Amino acid sequence: MKKNIKKSDIYLILIIAILAIGAFAFQKIYENKTSVGKAYAVIRINGDIYKKLPLDEDTEVKIELKDGNYNIVKIKDKKAYISEASCPDKICVHEGKISKNHQVITCLPNKVTVTIENTDEKDAADVVAS
Amino acid sequence: MNDYKTKKNALIGMLIALAFIFSYIESLIPFNFGVPGIKLGLANIVVLTALYVLGVKEAFILSIIRIILTGLTFTSLAAMLYSLAGGLLSFLLMMIAKKTDKFSIMGVSVLGGIGHNTGQIIMAILVLNTAGLIYYLPLLIISGLVTGTIIGIIGGMVVERVKNYGLNKE
Numbered sequence: 001m002k003k004n005i006k007k008s009d010i011y012l013i014l015i016i017a018i019l020a021i022g023a024f025a026f027q028k029i030y031e032n033k034t035s036v037g038k039a040y041a042v043i044r045i046n047g048d049i050y051k052k053l054p055l056d057e058d059t060e061v062k063i064e065l066k067d068g069n070y071n072i073v074k075i076k077d078k079k080a081y082i083s084e085a086s087c088p089d090k091i092c093v094h095e096g097k098i099s100k101n102h103q104v105i106t107c108l109p110n111k112v113t114v115t116i117e118n119t120d121e122k123d124a125a126d127v128v129a130s
Numbered sequence: 131m132n133d134y135k136t137k138k139n140a141l142i143g144m145l146i147a148l149a150f151i152f153s154y155i156e157s158l159i160p161f162n163f164g165v166p167g168i169k170l171g172l173a174n175i176v177v178l179t180a181l182y183v184l185g186v187k188e189a190f191i192l193s194i195i196r197i198i199l200t201g202l203t204f205t206s207l208a209a210m211l212y213s214l215a216g217g218l219l220s221f222l223l224m225m226i227a228k229k230t231d232k233f234s235i236m237g238v239s240v241l242g243g244i245g246h247n248t249g250q251i252i253m254a255i256l257v258l259n260t261a262g263l264i265y266y267l268p269l270l271i272i273s274g275l276v277t278g279t280i281i282g283i284i285g286g287m288v289v290e291r292v293k294n295y296g297l298n299k300e
Contacts, residue, residue: 009237016244016275024268047259088206094164104265106166108254109208115262 031100037118039101041080043073044113055080055099055116069110080114082107142180142188149176149196157204165266167212167250168273171243171281173200177221178239178285183293186225193217211257212250219249235289236282243278244271 039055043063053059055078063071071092072084079097082105092107098116105114152172159170173196180189197217201210223245227238247270255263 004234005236006232006234008232009234009240012233012237013240013275013279016240016271020268020271020275024272027265027268044258044260089162091162091164091166094162095166096164102262102265104262106254106258106263106266108166108212108258109206111258113258113260113262115260 027102031102034101035099035116035118039078039099039116039118041073041075041098042115042117044115046111050112052117053080063110063112065110065112071107071110071112073114080116081105082114085110138184138188142184142192145176145180145184146192146195146199149173149192150199152176153196153200154204157200163273165269165273166254167216167247167266167270169246169277171246171277174220174239174242174246174281175285175288178224178235178242178281179288179292181224181228181238182235182285182289190221190225193221212253215253216246216249219252220245234282235286236279239282239285240275240278243276243281244274247271247274 041053041055043050043053043061045063045065050063051061053061053073053075055075057075058077059075060083061073063073069086070084071082071086074081074083079099081097082092082095085092085107087107087109089109092105092110092112095105098105098114101116101118103116107113150173152175156170156172176196177189177193180192194214194217197210197213201207201213205213220242223241224238227233227241233241248267251263251266251270255261
């Protein structure tokens with residue numbers, strides 16, 4: 001009868017939970033702290049920059065891929081999101097809106113990512129700190 | 131001995147079919163958390179069971195065949211690449227965790243869930259050549275922890291019931 005949960009299971013779960021939740025919390029704090037300066041939504045296809053859109057201008061970009069697939073990236077109220085996509089799972093559409101530094105939306109099937117990148121990250125962070 | 135082998139092969143075949151069906155069921159469930167890579171991992175119940183009831187080699191074969199079959203049918207070849215990365219890392223961690231004999235099936239399953247999600251995101255970083263995807267890691271680990279725990283509880287119940295299926299080598 002080895003079905004009983006062992007002590008080490010509980011330790012394992014607790015340690016991983018603490019580390020992961022800690023990392024997640026740190027991430028959120030870091031995001032907020034570095035979301036200063038001018039923000040861009042950077043669209044990448046296969047890792048290469050396709051377009052860099054300023055987050056303070058409402059726009060709509062249709063990314064058309066060679067194989068006929070597409071993603072529509074919209075920027076509205078300083079938030080970026082994918083409103084429509086040709087991929088089967090639509091995870092990218094469900095990912096919702098992003099606006100903070102380093103946040104990312106990914107469409108794995110189309111190999112498209114949208115990342116928020118703030119310029120002058122360091123300088124701006126220093127200004128906040130001082 | 132031969133009888134044992136035949137029985138075992140039949141069981142592996144059945145378990146592959148079962149894991150395959152679980153993958154299909156999972157593809158039907160709209161389990162969409164808006165984060166790429168988050169999955170319930172129903173098929174891992176079968177892999178876990180095989181790991182405990184049959185052995186490392188058999189569970190490994192089952193896991194790989196299931197991923198290939200699923201990639202060829204319900205998902206896509208591209209998705210298969212992520213599943214393979216996730217499946218391999220997950221299996222490696224589960225195998226090591228089980229070998230240490232420090233954890234019950236619950237701990238093994240938790241490591242499997244985390245390994246799966248981590249393997250997938252590593253593959254995504256390589257395929258998309260975008261290091262920024264590491265952003266998802268904390269969330270993916272939390273999700274792997276939760277799903278791994280659930281699958282571990284179910285897997286433990288299954289193993290309790292099938293372990294005396296007349297397949298013990300002794």
